[in-house]
Amino acid sequence: xxxxxxxxxxxxxxxxxxxxVARIAMQRGxxxxxxxxxxxTQASLDRVTALGIAHRVELDPAKAVEGADCVMLCAPVxxxxxxxxxxxxxxxxxxxxxxxxxxxxxxxxxxxxxxPAGVHFVPGHPLxxxxxxxxxxxxxxxxxxxxxxxxxxxxxxxxSVEKIAELWRRCGSMVEIMEPAHHDRVLxxxxxxxxxxxxxxxxxxxxxxxxxxxxxxxFAASGFRDFTRIAASDPEMWRDVFLNNREALLEMLARFxxxxxxxxxxxxxxxxxxxxxxxGRGRKIRRSLIELKQA
Amino acid sequence: xxxxxxxxxxxxxxxxxxxxVARIAMQRGxxxxxxxxxxxTQASLDRVTALGIAHRVELDPAKAVEGADCVMLCAPVxxxxxxxxxxxxxxxxxxxxxxxxxxxxxxxxxxxxxxPAGVHFVPGHPLxxxxxxxxxxxxxxxxxxxxxxxxxxxxxxxxSVEKIAELWRRCGSMVEIMEPAHHDRVLxxxxxxxxxxxxxxxxxxxxxxxxxxxxxxxFAASGFRDFTRIAASDPEMWRDVFLNNREALLEMLARFxxxxxxxxxxxxxxxxxxxxxxxGRGRKIRRSLIELKQA
Numbered sequence: 001x002x003x004x005x006x007x008x009x010x011x012x013x014x015x016x017x018x019x020x021v022a023r024i025a026m027q028r029g030x031x032x033x034x035x036x037x038x039x040x041t042q043a044s045l046d047r048v049t050a051l052g053i054a055h056r057v058e059l060d061p062a063k064a065v066e067g068a069d070c071v072m073l074c075a076p077v078x079x080x081x082x083x084x085x086x087x088x089x090x091x092x093x094x095x096x097x098x099x100x101x102x103x104x105x106x107x108x109x110x111x112x113x114x115x116p117a118g119v120h121f122v123p124g125h126p127l128x129x130x131x132x133x134x135x136x137x138x139x140x141x142x143x144x145x146x147x148x149x150x151x152x153x154x155x156x157x158x159x160s161v162e163k164i165a166e167l168w169r170r171c172g173s174m175v176e177i178m179e180p181a182h183h184d185r186v187l188x189x190x191x192x193x194x195x196x197x198x199x200x201x202x203x204x205x206x207x208x209x210x211x212x213x214x215x216x217x218x219f220a221a222s223g224f225r226d227f228t229r230i231a232a233s234d235p236e237m238w239r240d241v242f243l244n245n246r247e248a249l250l251e252m253l254a255r256f257x258x259x260x261x262x263x264x265x266x267x268x269x270x271x272x273x274x275x276x277x278x279x280g281r282g283r284k285i286r287r288s289l290i291e292l293k294q295a
Numbered sequence: 296x297x298x299x300x301x302x303x304x305x306x307x308x309x310x311x312x313x314x315x316v317a318r319i320a321m322q323r324g325x326x327x328x329x330x331x332x333x334x335x336t337q338a339s340l341d342r343v344t345a346l347g348i349a350h351r352v353e354l355d356p357a358k359a360v361e362g363a364d365c366v367m368l369c370a371p372v373x374x375x376x377x378x379x380x381x382x383x384x385x386x387x388x389x390x391x392x393x394x395x396x397x398x399x400x401x402x403x404x405x406x407x408x409x410x411p412a413g414v415h416f417v418p419g420h421p422l423x424x425x426x427x428x429x430x431x432x433x434x435x436x437x438x439x440x441x442x443x444x445x446x447x448x449x450x451x452x453x454x455s456v457e458k459i460a461e462l463w464r465r466c467g468s469m470v471e472i473m474e475p476a477h478h479d480r481v482l483x484x485x486x487x488x489x490x491x492x493x494x495x496x497x498x499x500x501x502x503x504x505x506x507x508x509x510x511x512x513x514f515a516a517s518g519f520r521d522f523t524r525i526a527a528s529d530p531e532m533w534r535d536v537f538l539n540n541r542e543a544l545l546e547m548l549a550r551f552x553x554x555x556x557x558x559x560x561x562x563x564x565x566x567x568x569x570x571x572x573x574x575g576r577g578r579k580i581r582r583s584l585i586e587l588k589q590a
Contacts, residue, residue, distance in 0.1 A: 127517050131581070147514055186510045189500050191517035197492060198518075200558050202577035204551045205484050215481045217583050219442055222422050222486035223493075226521050228584055231577025239570045242562045253559050256499045257552065263495050264548050267537045275534045282497035282526025286426070288512050289523055 005167050006032040006096075010068035012061050012083055014039045014048055015234070016129060017100045018074030019138030022053040024171050027140055031170050038064035039135070040075075047135040062090040070167070073099035073111070078240035081110040093118045096160045100126055102187060102237075104151040104180040106244035112153065120160035124150045125183065126173055127191075131232035144172035151180040188248035193256060195238055196249065198230035300462050301327040301391075305363035307356050307378055309334045309343055310529070311424060312395045313369030314433030317348040319466050322435055326465050333359035334430070335370075342430040357385045365462070368394035368406070373535035376405040388413045391455045395421055397482060397532075399446040399475040401539035407448065415455035419445045420478065421468055422486075426527035439467035446475040483543035488551060490533055491544065493525035 009025055009032035011018045018037070025031040037054035038061050039045050045057040058064035065071045065087045073080055080101065091097065097119055101107050107123050115121045128146040130137065148168040152161050165175040178186075205216045205224070220228065242249060266274040304320055304327035306313045313332070320326040332349035333356050334340050340352040353359035360366045360382045368375055375396065386392065392414055396402050402418050410416045423441040425432065443463040447456050460470040473481075500511045500519070515523065537544060561569040 127514055129517065146516060149514075182507070182510075186507055186514060187517065189496075189503065189507070190511050190514050190519040194496065194518035194522055196558060196562075197496070197555070199574050199577045200555045201484075201489065201492070201551055202580045203573050204547070204554045206576050206580060207550070207554075208484065212477075212481055212484070215477075216485050217580070217587055219422055219444075219481060219485050220584050221441060222424070222482065223489035223525055224485040225584065226525060227489055228577065228581040230518055230521060231574070232581035233574075233577075235571050235574035235578065238574050239567055242570055243565055243567065246562055250559055250563060252499070253555065255502070256496055257555065259499045259502075260492070260495045260548065260552065263491060264545055267491075267541055268545060270538055272534055272538065275537055276530050278498050279494050279526070279528075279530035279533050281501050282494045282523065282528075283530065285497045285501060285512070286523040286527035289515050289520065292512055 002030045004030050004033045005163055005170065006070040008032065008034040008036060008068040008070070010036045010038065010065045010071045011054070011074050012038045012064060012071065012087070013074035014044055014054075014135045015074065015133050016137045016142070017126060018072070019048070019053055019135040020140065020142040021072065021074070021171060022048070023138050023140045024143075026053055028170060031167055032070065036064050036068060044135055051135060053135070053138070061086050065090050065092075065095075067092055069095050070163075071095060071097050073097075073101065076237045076240040077101040077103050077106060077244050080107060081114075084111045084114040088114045088116055091116055091119045094120075096120045096122055096163060098122045098124050098164050100124060102191065102241045103244040104183045108151070108153055108180055120157045122150060122152050122156060122160050122164045123180070124148055124164055124168070125187075126168065126171075128173070129233070131229055133234040133237070141172065143168065146173055148173040148175050149178045149183055150175060151178055151183050153180070184245050184248045188245055188252040192241055192245055192249045193252045195230055195233065196242065196253065197256075198227040199238070201227050202231045297325045299325050299328045300458055300465065301365040303327060303329040303331060303363040303365070305331045305333065305360045305366045306349070306369055307333045307359060307366065307382070308369035309339055309349075309430045310369065310428050311432045311437070312421060313367070314343070314346075314348055314430040315435065315437040316367065316369070316466060317343070318433050318435045319438075321348055323465060326462055327365065331359050331363060339430055346430060348430070348433070356381050360385050360387075360390075362387055364390050365458075366390060366392050368392070368396065371532045371535040372396040372398050372401060372539050375402060376409075379406045379409040383409045383411055386411055386414045389415075391415045391417055391458060393417045393419050393459050395419060397486065397536045398539040399478045403446070403448055403475055415452045417445060417447050417451060417455050417459045418475070419443055419459055419463070420482075421463065421466075423468070424528070426524055428529040428532070436467070438463065441468055443468040443470050444473045444478055445470060446473055446478050448475070479540050479543045483540055483547040487536055487540055487544045488547045490525055490528065491537065491548065492551075493522040494533070496522050497526045
């Protein structure tokens with residue numbers, strides 16, 4: 001077996017992502033020699049203990065990070081500032097601080113200034129997820145064949161970036177480096193806007209008159225169902241994502257809304273050619289995904 | 296084996312739905328004793344012959360319906376008026392004319408006036424589909440556990456309605472009778488609007504600057520992918536659906552757009568409680584679907 005990438009990995013937050021990393025690290029042995037799990041509630045830590053997915057659990061984040069050479073923030077991004085403040089004085093010299101949040105400019109804004117000298121800060125984002133949450137929801141295959149994006153600020157220690165990249169590769173992920181603002185724009189269209197739309201249409205359906213609403217549920221199979229799967233995701237995490245990628249998300253929503261209005265106009269005035277062209281683009285994109293094996 | 300519901304079933308159009316019905320009828324034997332397939336092109340009929348999913352193929356719809364006691368329109372709904380005009384003089388007395396279109400008021404408007412006296416008209420809509428199309432895309436399990444909605448106009452012969460219901464039950468479907476305008480409203484929100492949104496967001500992504508567009512494809516797994524699956528559906532069929540359910544679709548899109556704007560406002564002004572409430576509704580609806588076994 002290869003040498004473990006880290007001696008002690010502290011996971012602050014043990015939901016879908018954190019508990020998947022924990023499971024992989026416990027199973028492989030070459031990600032970290034020791035896994036410490038921290039969560040907001042003792043109930044979550046009790047689940048971690050029962051599941052046997054960490055060597056040690058610790059309710060106090062300051063204690064959880066002591067002596068760790070890698071600290072990974074796996075909480076909703078809105079909780080990062082307070083967490084970083086709590087742990088900053090306790091981070092070991094030379095430790096790497098990383099995260100898994102879906103927004104990256106906000107993380108650099110909130111956490112960056114709190115990182116002590118001698119600690120390396122490597123923001124990251126594994127593009128993997130399901131609609132489930134909590135310590136029971138993780139699984140070792142979550143990152144297999146998926147991308148992890150790292151967005152190190154200028155001047156970040158290259159060796160630290162490489163160690164975090166190696167951690168994710170051992171978790172089964174492919175790794176790419178990306179500029180934080182570009183990350184936030186790409187994620188706004190591939191992930192944040194689709195989630196905003198899915199949450200919204202569920203609300204729209206929920207507001208319909210009683211009889212129709214019942215039948216929406218009964219006959220959901222015809223497309224709506226796929227939206228509800230996305231819409232079942234963790235409310236707190238997504239609230240924080242929306243609030244922390246505000247500008248890119250609002251820009252993509254504005255573009256989408258213009259396009260939806262143009263489609264509405266084509267439907268109203270019977271512009272068949274316009275509608276066919278838009279539908280044809282959807283097909284083309286789907287085919288590209290199939291070719292890229294991302295479908 | 297039970298007596299076949301029909302002596303001769305003529306399928307006008309042999310794409311995903313038509314070729315699935317054909318496969319079931321050929322395999323079970325108790326749906327129709329004879330299956331006749333019609334399509335717009337000889338190439339499609341050659342595929343039907345090669346696949347062995349009909350007893351007979353017929354390029355002329357007027358000839359296809361001769362002597363049939365059940366004629367099922369399985370073409371895009373925009374083609375119905377011309378098809379109905381072509382076959383009307385050739386329909387056998389006592390025959391049942393039915394269809395599988397996704398819009399029902401338009402079908403009653405376009406086909407109803409052309410139905411000769413003595414022929415029974417039972418509009419229907421199996422709520423089943425995939426993103427694939429053409430005679431190769433059908434399969435015998437397509438309707439299993441799915442709903443078929445029948446929307447007979449007032450005064451329709453009850454025995455004819457029951458025969459079409461029995462056909463669908465033998466195809467594995469559950470059957471419900473619904474008022475046509477109500478059908479069109481329910482389908483607008485559960486199916487037509489989700490498709491319009493999926494086509495639109497693919498176009499929005501396709502319009503982004505080159506580098507971002509490439510990365511949209513590369514990192515599509517995070518939600519966008521589910522939209523592209525819906526967006527891969529048959530362009531001609533969906534163009535016709537949008538144009539033939541204009542009013543209900545535009546109303547649902549207007550409601551959705553208002554709700555999306557309210558969400559945008561909450562994101563802009565940091566209204567966390569509003570956002571959490573909307574996300575919570577998505578979860579609730581998803582849970583209802585799971586309870587109804589429609590997830």
